[in-house]
Amino acid sequence: xxxxxxxxxxxxxxxxxxxxxxxxxxxxxxxxRRRLYLRRFLRNRGALVGLAVLSVLIVFALFGSVLTIYTYxxxxxxxxxxxxxxxxxxxxxxxxxxxxxxxxxxxxxxLVIALVVSAxxxxxxxxxxxxxxxxxxxxxxxxxEVIHFLLVVPAFLILALVSQRAHGDWSVLILVLTMFGWxxxxxxxxxxxxxxxxxxxxxxxxxxxxxxxxxxVRHLIPNIGSLLIVSFTLGVVATVQSETALSFIxxxxxxxxxxxxxxxxxxxxxxxxxxxxxxFPASLVTLLTVSMALIGxxxxxxxxxxSRSGGRA
Amino acid sequence: xxxxxxxxxVSWLLMIVVATNLTYFLANWFLDPxxxxxxxxxxxxxxxxxxALAQYDLSPDTPLLVRWWNWISNIVLHWNWGYSPxxxxxNDQIAFRIGVSAQLVLLSTILSTVIGxxxxxxxxxxxxxxxxxxxxxxxxxxxxxxxxxAALAVVLLAIALNRSLDSTLLFVAGSQSPTVSGFWPLxxxxxxxxxxPTVALTVINYAGYHLLQRSLLLDNINADxxxxxxxxxxxxxxxxxxxxxxxxxxxxxTSIAFTVPALFTGAVLTETxxxxxxxxxxxxxxxxxxxxxxxxAVAAFGALMTAVGAILADLAVVALDPRVRVSGA
Numbered sequence: 033x034x035x036x037x038x039x040x041x042x043x044x045x046x047x048x049x050x051x052x053x054x055x056x057x058x059x060x061x062x063x064x065r066r067r068l069y070l071r072r073f074l075r076n077r078g079a080l081v082g083l084a085v086l087s088v089l090i091v092f093a094l095f096g097s098v099l100t101i102y103t104y105x106x107x108x109x110x111x112x113x114x115x116x117x118x119x120x121x122x123x124x125x126x127x128x129x130x131x132x133x134x135x136x137x138x139x140x141x142x143l144v145i146a147l148v149v150s151a152x153x154x155x156x157x158x159x160x161x162x163x164x165x166x167x168x169x170x171x172x173x174x175x176x177e178v179i180h181f182l183l184v185v186p187a188f189l190i191l192a193l194v195s196q197r198a199h200g201d202w203s204v205l206i207l208v209l210t211m212f213g214w215x216x217x218x219x220x221x222x223x224x225x226x227x228x229x230x231x232x233x234x235x236x237x238x239x240x241x242x243x244x245x246x247x248x249v250r251h252l253i254p255n256i257g258s259l260l261i262v263s264f265t266l267g268v269v270a271t272v273q274s275e276t277a278l279s280f281i282x283x284x285x286x287x288x289x290x291x292x293x294x295x296x297x298x299x300x301x302x303x304x305x306x307x308x309x310x311x312f313p314a315s316l317v318t319l320l321t322v323s324m325a326l327i328g329x330x331x332x333x334x335x336x337x338x339s340r341s342g343g344r345a
Numbered sequence: 346x347x348x349x350x351x352x353x354x355v356s357w358l359l360m361i362v363v364a365t366n367l368t369y370f371l372a373n374w375f376l377d378p379x380x381x382x383x384x385x386x387x388x389x390x391x392x393x394x395x396x397a398l399a400q401y402d403l404s405p406d407t408p409l410l411v412r413w414w415n416w417i418s419n420i421v422l423h424w425n426w427g428y429s430p431x432x433x434x435x436n437d438q439i440a441f442r443i444g445v446s447a448q449l450v451l452l453s454t455i456l457s458t459v460i461g462x463x464x465x466x467x468x469x470x471x472x473x474x475x476x477x478x479x480x481x482x483x484x485x486x487x488x489x490x491x492x493x494x495a496a497l498a499v500v501l502l503a504i505a506l507n508r509s510l511d512s513t514l515l516f517v518a519g520s521q522s523p524t525v526s527g528f529w530p531l532x533x534x535x536x537x538x539x540x541x542p543t544v545a546l547t548v549i550n551y552a553g554y555h556l557l558q559r560s561l562l563l564d565n566i567n568a569d570x571x572x573x574x575x576x577x578x579x580x581x582x583x584x585x586x587x588x589x590x591x592x593x594x595x596x597x598x599t600s601i602a603f604t605v606p607a608l609f610t611g612a613v614l615t616e617t618x619x620x621x622x623x624x625x626x627x628x629x630x631x632x633x634x635x636x637x638x639x640x641x642a643v644a645a646f647g648a649l650m651t652a653v654g655a656i657l658a659d660l661a662v663v664a665l666d667p668r669v670r671v672s673g674a
Binding site for chain 1: 364368371375376485486488489490491492493497498500501504603606609610613617618628629632633640643644648652655
């Protein structure tokens with residue numbers, strides 16, 4: 033899957049790009065890098081749709097609870113498994129919980145887990161991958177072997193083994209998902225950083241006596257920043273998928289806490305008798321992953337200096 | 346060639362052994378088989394529980410290394426993968442489940458590879474036309490749908506289909522009916538059970554191949570050798586298939602190996618949803634029932650599948666890429 037990674041060009045602050053001019057006449061202006069990226073991103077319709085959907089989801093997760101008087105743990109004994117109605121916007125489940133309130137809370141939970149895990153794994157991947165590339169020799173070999181080994185280990189099984197012991201504590205889940213989520217992007221970071229370590233500015237820093245950690249942090253990692261941003265968005269998608277899967281089979285978030293995965297597993301049992309228990313969490317989780325993926329694709333195209341849109345930005 | 350394959354097999358075997366042993370220690374650390382006896386009525390004393398567990402090498406009183414040694418020597422000498430905390434042999438459990446899972450995983454791997462690559466060839470030749478844009482959007486969506494959502498959506502569609510036909514054409518649960526006999530009825534019955542889970546797994550897996558293959562194919566669809574093939578008089582589609590596709594298949598072939606773990610995860614969920622008694626379901630059961638030996642056997646199976654996939658991918662690369670010369674060295 034190395035075909036779609038952003039390129040490695042050193043980040044030049046004033047990337048001169050001919051712009052299509054708004055007014056008449058071929059006036060050429062210099063665009064700052066940020067403006068250039070923004071324009072390329074905004075031209076991508078899919079990415080814009082993704083961004084809009086994601087913003088709506090985030091607003092829903094943060095402020096959705098004002099539309100209901102119930103909290104996700106409240107039980108309404110008068111309405112067990114009742115269909116969506118003005119009182120219960122998304123209906124209720126078999127225990128009488130308000131599905132709307134649960135959906136708001138579940139989305140919050142899933143979002144927090146996904147964002148934190150993805151930020152952590154991207155950070156770890158950046159450090160480990162770049163360090164392996166810079167150190168070279170035996171250290172590089174060992175790190176790569178470990179990564180390769182962790183990639184082929186049935187990670188999902190180990191995830192399930194460890195997280196079932198956490199009894200639904202979502203902070204432990206974050207830790208476990210992080211531990212087994214960083215390898216793939218670390219490998220990608222490594223393969224890009226190997227070509228960076230030969231660059232003149234890295235060598236110059238080394239001959240000036242700058243220490244290895246400082247070189248990795250100050251010179252290598254900033255120059256693969258675009259890759260890291262993309263890998264962060266795609267990491268969110270992957271984490272939502274794993275969290276949903278784990279919670280679905282009962283080893284992730286566990287009752288009384290609620291995530292989109294536990295709601296799906298509730299809905300799975302009543303998919304023909306109370307389909308609304310499935311429809312709402314299913315559409316939320318799908319919107320979340322698809323919008324994140326669209327944003328990731330858009331960012332990749334915008335940040336890639338070799339992308340087709342380069343000259344037309 | 347043979348020596349190359351042999352070397353790959355040995356290195357993968359080593360990987361499997363390490364992964365399996367690692368899982369053994371992790372499973373012993375995180376699963377507590379005593380919990381299975383605590384809910385029994387009449388209640389057992391701790392000594393009774395330990396005695397019951399000791400006969401299956403699961404008693405926490407025995408030092409871990411002793412248990413490990415018994416476990417591994419049983420596998421090496423007798424091919425006996427141990428017992429669950431209540432005394433079922435892991436070998437018996439695995440024996441009938443492997444076939445069930447294998448047909449599901451194998452069929453959907455083949456289907457999703459073929460569908461994905463075929464779609465990629467079709468759309469790469471029509472870049473940015475309506476068909477290309479439509480299938481690309483569709484693939485981006487299906488690629489990112491979580492497995493439970495896809496599987497349950499397939500279930501809902503099948504229920505609607507069965508209702509509209511007023512008969513059960515496709516079964517949404519189980520891998521076969523208990524009452525069917527005879528060869529052809531049995532095959533038909535199996536297929537009617539197999540259809541939905543396979544569709545569910547294929548829907549989420551084909552898209553990765555489609556998008557990857559499409560972008561790789563676009564990279565060299567205008568290459569000189571493809572134009573050369575056209576100049577020789579091949580039709581455009583033949584030139585793309587025979588010359589463009591062949592070179593760009595190689596990275597896709599290698600990526601198949603690394604989708605096996607994801608496929609295994611997918612199988613865990615689809616088997617749970619479609620109530621198949623396969624390895625994936627067994628995986629969930631072993632972990633929730635603190636079955637250390639069973640969980641380790643599942644891990645070994647998963648690692649073995651990855652290894653088989655990787656070796657097949659290596660062979661495919663050798664077959665496809667004339668630049669890769671395999672010598673004994």
